[in-house]
Amino acid sequence: MSVVIPVYQGERTLGSLVAELEPLTQARSTPGGRRMVVEEVLLVFDHGPDGSADVIRALAREHTFIRPIWLSRNFGQHPATLAGMASSGGEWIVTMDEDGQHDPAAIGGLLDTALDEQATVVYARPTNPAPHGALRNSASKTSKWFLAKALSGGESTKFQSYRLVLGEVGRSLAAYAGSEAYLDVALGWIAGEVVSSPVALRAEEGRPSGYRLRTLLSHFWRMVLSSGTKGLRLVSLIGVLFSFCGLVIVVYVLISYIFFDVGDEVRGWASTIVVLLFGFGAVLFSLGVIAEYVGVAVKTAMGKPPYLIVSDPAQGPLGRRE
Known part of the structure; x- marks a missing residue:
């Protein structure tokens, strides 16, 4: 497995999240008895306002399974996720947030669901309300319902940033998805069976959400435009x-x-x-x-690219300050 984590404001949360992922880098059994191992964790730096870059470098020095991915500027969560998918090498790709909401212990359950139902995409289905407040949760449910019913968005009610994707499907998507495509809508264009698996969401680890009203409206509008004509x-x-x-x-x-x-x-x-x-x-x-x-x-x-991967700025010409 490859775990892809887009990083925007992960200075305070990445360390504990990687510590939870570390035991999964040793072969173990899923709840259904399958053998699995996380071979790499790709931290995609999306030029956030905090010290996430230094944390990523420190984690890469400490752990061999950490693979930093450096973007040339801030592109947003979905393009950063696509960049991580394109750089992955696992048979399966897990995408998750940096803020600690997503419990890495649930990865085995996602894999069991994929194999039991022969699905190429498995979304985490929250068993509890998301820790964002009633207004944002209601708006999220309403927008997904609108996309599914009014615009025939299919599986949009299942959309979650905590997802398991077949590796070749995720890498193929990253190769051709346009800059304005909504990641989950684009996945629906090529994925076979799309299912969900029950997962309990956790509270964000003491940091404000990086999403503002303008950002959420932009996400919704991208979902609408990506849904076709x-x-x-x-x-x-x-x-x-x-x-x-x-x-x-x-x-x-x-x-x-x-x-x-x-x-x-x-x-x-x-x-x-x-x-x-x-x-x-x-x-x-x-x-x-x-x-x-x-x-x-x-x-x-x-030909506007959805993302651009570069080398670590601290190791290149930008890092030569003397």
Whole structure:
């Protein structure tokens, strides 16, 4: 197995997480009696604001199973995860967060589920509420439901950053996924059976979440765009709906003038303005959605990479300060 950990703010949590992973680097049995071993732990440095880089270097000197992966700048969690997948060599790839939420002891259960159900992707299914607060948990469930139902996102309700992926599937995905692709949506394009396995989440180890409202909204929007052209079809549906409403209003006005006495005074200016504003708002929203799809296509055509791996800056020209 290869364990991939994108690192953004791991200065205070990486040491204890690696200490929990270290026993798994010796061959052992899963709960189902299979033999497994973690051969490498890839720490992907994503240029966070703390001292994670120094911690990664110290851990690499101390443990032979640690493999640092250095990105040229901050790309985000999903591109960092893809970079780790591309650099891995295990038959299976485990991805997990740096903050201590994900218990490494559950890796064996994920592998048992994959082999029992012949699945190429296994997501951790939390058996307890995520330690993020009721508002964020509700927003996460709602967005996943919307993607699964409204945009036919398939397995989106299972999405979790704690996942087990067949090695060749993960490395193939990292080879072709575009810069705007949402990792889990892209996995669904090629994965065979996708299942989940029960795992208890732990509290984050005394550090604030690296996600802010803007970041979470960006993740949701990337999920929508990566789901295909369903968003554009929704735009078309909105256009048809407003056209039908306009037709109904026209019929109502004609019937009123023909069969009822409406008088000579001018009426309905407020209603007319409301309809115009609402209609123009729908048009502008639709154009905005189309523009987002065009933007994704342009970035893909220009060859924008989802990540770029470089050497350790401290060991290269940037590290020569004298």
